Amino acid sequence: MTFLELFLSTLSYIGTAVVLLFIGIVLFEVTTKNKEFQLIKNGNKAAVYAFGGRILGLAIVLYASISNSVNLFDMVIWGTLAIIIQIILFYLAELLTPTFNITKAIDDNNQAVGLFLLFLSVSLGLIIAASLTY
Numbered sequence: 001m002t003f004l005e006l007f008l009s010t011l012s013y014i015g016t017a018v019v020l021l022f023i024g025i026v027l028f029e030v031t032t033k034n035k036e037f038q039l040i041k042n043g044n045k046a047a048v049y050a051f052g053g054r055i056l057g058l059a060i061v062l063y064a065s066i067s068n069s070v071n072l073f074d075m076v077i078w079g080t081l082a083i084i085i086q087i088i089l090f091y092l093a094e095l096l097t098p099t100f101n102i103t104k105a106i107d108d109n110n111q112a113v114g115l116f117l118l119f120l121s122v123s124l125g126l127i128i129a130a131s132l133t134y
Helices: 003-031 036-041 045-067 072-095 102-107 111-131
Strands: none
Touching (some): 036 045, 036 102, 045 072, 045 102, 072 111, 102 111
16 A cells, blocks of 8 residues: 555544544433533533543544454444444443432532543443454
8 A cells, every 4th residue: 555545544544533433422412411511611520521531431442443443434333333332331330320310410510420430431431442353
């Protein structure tokens, strides 16, 4: 492959991954009860932690889908699947924390819960990423 072909391939992976990341962010935003963008605008640090963790978790699974794919189409399939799994596991984990209401805690700027969600999202992203192998 020539340098130009490699460069264009790199740009196509970056562009596709950024689009998938944006889609994942939007899916998280529309499916959560919290409206993180508004909370972040108002200075809610718990929302920043939780939302930032989701972004990191999504980026981790997209990283794995890029590094383990055989072509761009393969990356899109595995990246999409990984985003869906990330969202499902996040909500499943939310159901398994009945001792506090996550939505209310984030709205109330409970930074401990925000950090918990950050670490949860990154951890789930790493587990999913490690599973995206041939």
